Amino acid sequence: MENADIIEKVKGLIALANDGKDSEKRDEESQNAFAMARKLMIKYRIEKEDLESTDIGEEVIMSFENFEWWEKFLASLIGKNFRVKAYFSEHAQSKDKILLKYYGLKKDVELAKELFYIAHQTILNYVGHYMVQSKFGPLYRKDYILGFLTALQEKFTKQNENIFQIASRELRLSLQISSKVLTEFEKITENFSISQIETPVIENKESYLNGYDDAQFFKLPQKVDKEVLLIN
Known part of the structure; x- marks a missing residue:
């Protein structure tokens, strides 16, 4: 059997395993499919990269009339944690607009794009609610956002540390x-040209801590699923 045929067989087994979640019987089939896929990968020395699409692309994530510091921070943070590069440029038809783009493997770009949308909207919702409820109003908006982003950054760091504790060298590289x-x-x-992200200095600790605390309710997506753990 050709190696390409083996790879397709492994992909099929992994797809079958990921579908087997509806009943005990299907769960047993799922485990068997995972086991068979792993045996084939070991026997034929198939690597995780062999199963992945290597198509590279870029995609416009969002356009801005005023691209704020925290949006640059968020774009960079998500890019670093989801294997894509973030950059921005002027809109070809409107010099007043900035386009944020992600560049990387297409599947990574799609995941990073989705998370940026969710995180961006979540921050806007939380900060809007906070400014209405806070005795300070919009005065310390940037402190609240900085606290939220700091907590989000810590969440990513902790998630990576947890993965690295149990991961093989190959998984870490992946x-x-x-x-x-x-x-x-x-x-x-x-x-x-390189754009520096100018993070503001904290002026109001209370607003900063409120943003930090509210970010604890934001759930990060899993960066490693059953398929990745199987492959490594």
Whole structure:
């Protein structure tokens, strides 16, 4: 059997395993499919990368008339944790608008895009509610947002630490941005200027801590699913 046929067989087994969650019988079939896929991968030395699409692409995530510091921070934070590169440029038809883009493996770009939308809207909702309820009104809006982002950053750090404690060397490498993406990104951004994210200084500790506490309710998506754990 050709290696390409083996890879397709492994993909099919993994798909079958991921579908087997509706009953005890199907759960047993799921476990058997996982076990068979793992045996084939070990026997034929198939790596995780062999099962993944390596198509690289970029996508506009959002357009802004006023691209605030916290939106740059959020875009960069999610990009670093979901294996994509974030950058922004002027809108071709409107110089007043800034386009935020993600560049990377297409599946990673899609996941990062979805999370950015969710996190961005969540922050806007929380900060809007806070400004109405707070005795300070909008005065310390940036402190609240900074607290929220700090907690979000800590969540990512803790999640990565937990993964690295149980992960194999191969899995750790798979969580890093691919060298192919980095090489291609360097080519397309060769003449780009670097934008520094200017994080504000905390002026009101109470607002900062309120933002930090509210961020605890934000749930991060799982970066490693059963398929990834199986492969590694």
